[in-house]
Amino acid sequence: MSWRPTISQGVVLTAYHASNKGAATGSNAKDHSQVSPKSRKYGQYSMNHGPVNPSLDKVAFNRSGSQDSLDELSLDDYWTEVENIKTSTDNSQREQDVVVVKEPAEGEQEEEWLKEAGLSNLFGEGSSDSQDSMVFLATLTRTQKAAVQKRIDNFTQTLRKKNKHHQIPDVRDVFRQPESSKDKDEDMNGFRSTEKSETTNEENEKSLVANANTGGPGNPVNNISIPETDINLEISFAEQASNLKEFTAVRTEKDDKEDDSQLPNYRLPQDKTGITKIGDLAPQDMKKVTSLALIELTALYDVLGTELKLQRAAKIRVGESVVFRVPLSVLLEQDQKKIQGTKVPLIFQSLVGLIENGGLDTEGVLRIPGVSSRINFICKELESKFYEGTFDWDTVKQHDAASLLKFFIRELPLPLLTIEYMKAFHSVQYLPTKKHRLQALNLLVILLPDIHRDTLKALLEFLQRVVDHREQNKMTLKNVAMIMAPNLFSVHTSPLKAVDQSAVTSAARTASIMLFMIKYQKLLWTIPKFIVAQVRKQNIVHQKKSSKEKAMKKLLKRMAYDREKHEKTERNSSDNDIPQGFIRVQAPQFSKISMAVQLTEDLKAGDILARFLHQESGTTTLLKKEEVSLYEIGGNIGERCLEDTTYMKDLSQLNPNAEWFIKPKPKE
Structure with a gap:
């Protein structure tokens, strides 16, 4: 009997861990026997017309709000994928406590946040590096300062309750540094200040939000011609939101219409000084970028009235597997021993390559699951033979590879979106406008660890290639988003949850986040110009602050530089x-x-x-x-x-x- 999500029946939206280490995703559906002529080598199959499981009932819920904009096929795709996940393992023998998430106690949330933001020196006992934090704070925007001050105030109050004494400077004194009238218009580095930009750009930002919600001036949402909407990267996202005094505080039905044919064609306006992508900056500057991105994301969430919570993985239990259910960092370490410079796990690359070599024009690629028994066997074979190089890839069918790819992502001990930021990714669905959601996703991508970010990028690029073949494979952007959402947004420690109206709404909105990540992925890997400008200011301010202390060292460097320059002059007169x-x-x-x-x-x-x-x-x-x-x-x-x-x-x-x-x- 097919599992059917209803109001009264419980459903598990998370990944299941079978005691059998080789267990992988799949279904007990019969194997398909019609082989596409183009792909006999890789065992690619055509999709039978009709639903994967004809007996799957429709989800019972009141079609209101966001559900009105989601067709029944898309919802069926989501719940069918959840059913495939559920039936892929034995529910009674699943492993427990693979990852234990630590909920921060009172004060720990702020302390962890300050550490992640690079401001732990502010409350160190007699730390000699606190001056670096002061330089950092001096370059923040108004809303960023408010976000920092709020966390420090909360942390200070917690310490007082616990009678702990830390030397924490009054951040308000730091932020209240005197400024000349010239500084208000233009700082000492020649950068236009945020404060000056606020008023002049307020009307433009209101127009951008209007364009995002309606399809642009003169272009209603149902118009075939979708406008190209510029994304403002010069002004802090939180400052933009703060200046929009009439932004919608609650998502509306119109906001939730995520049909990919109706989404705005967001673009980056031309920047004469060049757009900066993740990976373009040196590590020392990228470290500053991530600190600023966390503060900016927090400020944006504060302005929009959304709570940002960070979590920690307090306990991770990893078995003896070497391919599946292995943390990405461990995979990367062993993969780099095979191929130096590897950034994305080799098993991930192999599965994607197999699917693409079999052809992306197959109907139902990603939708049709492989056969459970065959996938379990392949999983065990990969565990023992993948790194030996003796695994026969010609025996893997395309749909089996797609099921293994989803299993690999879903069963990562530390999720692809990380334990730390998973709740923040989920919270994106509650932000008021499409532009706000896009901005938050941009900052969250910057915050991901390198290996998680690189693997996510490879996944999104692959999914876009699947969508590019939608005329042949019948996998639209919405279909792909619905199928991948329960695999990417699963958290192993999530409690069982009944399928009620809120669960269905959350599922649809989570899929809309997946849709955004696929459609706007090129924008998400861009470092906003205002953050790069802040890094430049920090570098100059730091140089000026430390100039007196390092005068002799600089003099010696200068002498060495002059000597080197003189030698170069002689060589290249x-x-x-x-x-x-x-x-x-x-x-x-x-x-x-x-x-x-x-x-x-x-x-x-x-x-x-x-x-x-x-x-x-x-x-x-x-x-x-x-x-x-x-x-x-x-x-x-x-x-x-x-x-x-x-x-x-x-x-x-x-x-x-x-x-x-x-x-x-x-x-x-």
Whole structure:
């Protein structure tokens, strides 16, 4: 008898852990026998027309609110996937306590938050590094300061209740630093201040929200022509929300209409100084970015009246498996022993490659589960043979590989979205507008650990390729989101929950988060310009704060630099003098290692690369344009990889003390 979700019946929306280590996802449905001519080698099957399980009843609930915008097929996709997850393991023999989540006690939430934000030095006993935190705090926006102050005040009150004494400075004194009238309009680094931008951009931001909710001026939601809506990355997201005094505090029916044919075509406006992607910055600057992203996300949630809670995995029990149910960090460590520089687990890459080699035009790819008994056998074989290199991939059918891929994601001991931020990802569904949800997801992606972020990126790119073949495979963006949501948003420690109206609504909205992540994935891997600007300001402020203390050290460095420069001058006397309006570009890997380039209004980073590559034509240099990039190094940034469309004159004015190098691009 088929499992049917109803109001009165309990349903498990989480992954189940069978005592059999080889247990994987699948169904007891009969194997499909019609093989697509294109994919006989990989065992790809065509989908039988009609529902996967004809006896699955419709979910009983009142169709109101967000449900009105979700067709019955999409809801069936979600609940069918939940049923497949449930029936893939023996419910009576599932493993318990694979991950134990620690709920923070009073005061621990704020303390953990301050540590994650890089502000733990504020309450260290006599910490000599507190000055670094003060420099950091001095560059925050108004809403960011309010978020920090709120956590410190709560933490201080908790310490007083517990009669603990920590030397915590009054942050209000730090934030109340005097500013000159010039500083209010433009700070000492030449960056336009947030405060000045608030008023001038308020009407533009109101227009953006209106466009997001209605499809744009003159373009109602049901209009076929969907507008391209610019995303403002120059002003803090929390500041934008704070300035929108009439933003909708509660999601409306119109907000929940997530049909992918009606979603706005959000885009990034052209930035002459270049868009910064995750991976473009040096580690020391990326550390500042993550601290700022956490503070900004908290400030945004505060402004929108949504609680942000961080969690910790207090206990993790990992079995003897080597492929499935293994933390990503452990997989990455063993994979890098096989292939140096690996960023995404090899088993994940193998499963995705198999599905794509079998063809993404198969009807129901991802929707049709593999056969349970066969998948269990394959899972055991992979555990013993994958790293030995003796596993026969030709025996794996495409739908089996898709089921194994979902099983791999769902059964990670530490979820792909992490224990720490899983609740924050869930909370995105309650934010008022599409733009707010997109902004929150952007910040959350930045906050993920590298291995989780890289694997998520690979997954979303694969899912987009599935959607790109929707005319053939009948897997629309909404279908894919509905099927993947219960696999990505499962938490092993979630309690059993009855399927009531709120559960159905939450399921639909969680799927809408999945939909956003697939559709807008390119935007999510962008570091907002206002955060990069804050990093630049922090670097300069820190340099000025520490200049007196390190005067002698800088003098010695300067002497060494002058000596090195003098030696370089002797070696490259013809290239020594750089006239005003020129920059020196270094390219150690090319035969011409240095070139003076004149800055013009339309000169772009890609143009400079083209000049060097043209010089190398006919030489033994084998570098291609897609393998190298121009880098901005030093000055007010550590290191930044530039996109080809960056206007060099504008960037050199923003960072006049930078040096310019051509180097290999970071590996994807």
